[in-house]
Amino acid sequence: DTGVSQDPRHKITKRGQNVTFRCDPISEHNRLYWYRQTLGQGPEFLTYFQNEAQLEKSRLLSDRFSAERPKGSFSTLEIQRTEQGDSAMYLCASSTGQPGDSPLHFGNGTRLTVT
């Protein structure tokens, strides 16, 4: 059973640069979520997809952030013109989306440091 895979595990970038993260969900899962976690906080919702359709975006997702899931399989999260406040752990999760009992399964995250 292959879990959720995220790449890279760590990314250090300079302020103003663009970064892109990749997530490969569990293969039979239709839903894919992006969350962000900072120190001392719980994961905060960013956006989620049902297959290739992006169903909801958080107000946290500014215009500099964009997420795609072009073929309903893997997803990418791009941050343009990074700022120091973007430093966080970016978590991807997937689920079957079945109502009533559909826990999210998380990857190990991408830790972004903006210098």
Next chain:
Amino acid sequence: DQQVKQNSPSLSVQEGRISILNCDYTNSMFDYFLWYKKYPAEGPTFLISISSIKDKNEDGRFTVFLNKSAKHLSLHIVPSQPGDSAVYFCAASRYNEKLTFGTGTRLTIIP
């Protein structure tokens, strides 16, 4: 606004005793509740869940209790083991939508 609250940032429990972690929520539309466990440098791992039509769900050493009138849920771990030391997050959702997480409780099991 913090719709899911974990008011205890940390908890220490002797090995073999019961650990009780608490969580409160404000949104009465939540109908699905979960607990996750997180080790450093790893993503959260799903532990146990409960639907709003139930008031208790048990899985081995883990039991989740839901009190809808009080908008409160708790996770009981018995007996507690050293490997249970981690940060625990409660989470909630409504209508099969996104999960909203609490801020976490760091559980330390003392050998």
